[in-house]
Every structure is written in C-alpha cells, then in structure tokens.
Amino acid sequence: MNIVVVSDTHMPKKAKELPPRLLKDLKSADLIIHAGDWQTISVFKELSKYARVVGVFGNVDGPDIKSHFKEKLIIPICDFKIGVVHGHGQKWTTEKRALAAFKEDHVDCIIFGHSHIPLIKKVEGMLLFNPGSATDKRKQTHFSYGILHIGKSIEAEHVFYETKN
Template sequence: MRIGLIADTHNLLRPEALAALQGVDHLIHAGDIGGPHILEELGRIAPLSVVRGNNDQEAWAEAIPERLTLRFGAISLHVRHDLKQLDIDPAAQGIDAVIAGHSHKPLHEMRDGVLYLNPGSAGPRRFKLPIGVGLLHIDGDQFRAELITLQV
C-alpha cells in the first residue's frame, strides 16, 4: 500500500505535486490546505484524510479535525499539523509514525521508535526550502517513507 503525504498547499496545488501522488492508495493532507477546491482535487486521486492547519480558519474548514489517528493494516499513524502541538506520547500509544506539516521543512526522523515525517510544503515556497511531497510504503507490519523534492 502507498500513502501519499502532502502539506502546506496554502491554496496552491501544483501539477508536479499531483503527478507525484498519482497511483497512491490513500492521501493524507497535514494541514494549511487553503480552500475546499484543494481537497476536491486531491480526492479525485485517492481516498483522503485531512487535518486542519493554523491557516484553515474559514467556515469550509470548521468540520476538519485538528488531529487524526489512522490505521492501515498493522501500521498506526497520527496526523497533526504542528508538531509543537502534539499532545500525545506516540510511542506509549503504539503509534508507528507521526505526520505533520507547518514548518514547510521536510523531516524524516526516528524518535523513540516512532518515525516523524513532514513532507515539506507543496504550495508556495517559503524561504529557500524545497517544495515536496512524501510517500509512505506499507507492507504488512513494515513501512518506509520517501520524501520527494519537486522540480518546480
């Protein structure tokens, strides 16, 4: 199973991001979406799970949760826009990976047996940070992450 990871689109869904996410089995948007049309477009690719970012404050985003815990087979994921607002102990709760956005900075790091992932920003460039998305490859109880820098 392949899970596509995207964050911080800020109302800009680049064709390069859409191309990189084609063929995934599920998509996760880690917040700062920008508008409902972004979710509609992503929903055409695969089933979509979404958390609200700090900039998703308009009425269209009111029903979007601030955090999600998802399970794909044996793998448990926790999604939160801003890692600094993480209010659980992922290792103690059996979470395999935490997915976040907010910083626009790609992250792929193990902490206490939990993988922390930020696919980076797929929307407007911030500072000199790369534009990117991610993939999570799940096979039974094994998984691996891939961060993809988009050439834009």
C-alpha cells in the first residue's frame, strides 16, 4: 500500500494549486493523509479526486475544516496503527507534542506537521514522520511531502523538490 502524506498546504495563501511533483504521486496513491493546516476545504476536494483522504485539522484551519476533521486520528492499516496529529500547542517542541498526543495509545507510526520540517525518526521502535510542506518550505531548502509504503513493515520516504510550479 502506498500512502501519500502531506501537511501544511496553506492553500490558497501559499499556492494556488497543488504542485505538479505531488500530483504525479497522487495518481498512484492508495490513500492520502493530510496532517493539518489545509486552510480551505477545497484542498480536501482536490485531493479526493485521486484517492480516499483522511486527516486532522491544524492551528490555522477554520470552522469549515474543523467540522470535517478531528484534532487527532488513529488509522488502522493492515496490522499497523497510524496516529495523525498536527502538532501545534504551547509547550515543548512539535515532535514532543506529537509524541504526547499518543502517549496513551499504541501506535506504530505518528504523522505530524506544523513545523514544516521534514523528519523521519524512530523513537522506541515507533516511526515519527513529518512530511514537511509541499507548498511552504519556510527556511527549508526544498519543498517536500512524504510517502509511506506499508507491507510487512512501514517504510517512509520524503520527496524533495525545488519549485512548487
């Protein structure tokens, strides 16, 4: 199973449309996970043209997004449980907030966003994955999104690119 993972699209403020590089992988996605900061429901509608979309809301999302998505989500896929949270809050780092959100749950992978900083890291056997941002790289050198490959294990990779056009 191939899952495209995006976060912090901030559309239409940071981009008027999804980047061509992302569209290429969306065409073969079995599932799309969005880790918040959609900014408009039109992002969900656009992503839904390619595959089933699940996700959470982020700190810049308004009532329209919050009425469709929760703050935290656990997705069972094959023999794994994937936790999704945006990662915003007042204390700690984004990574620590993401870990804290699932401290009472058994998950195999936590997907989060908010920082716009791509991350793949193992913590006590659990995969932490931040796809970065496909449309708002901030101080990063590249735009990015992620792909999870799920079979007998969960493997994560980033897709990096220099321009969103």
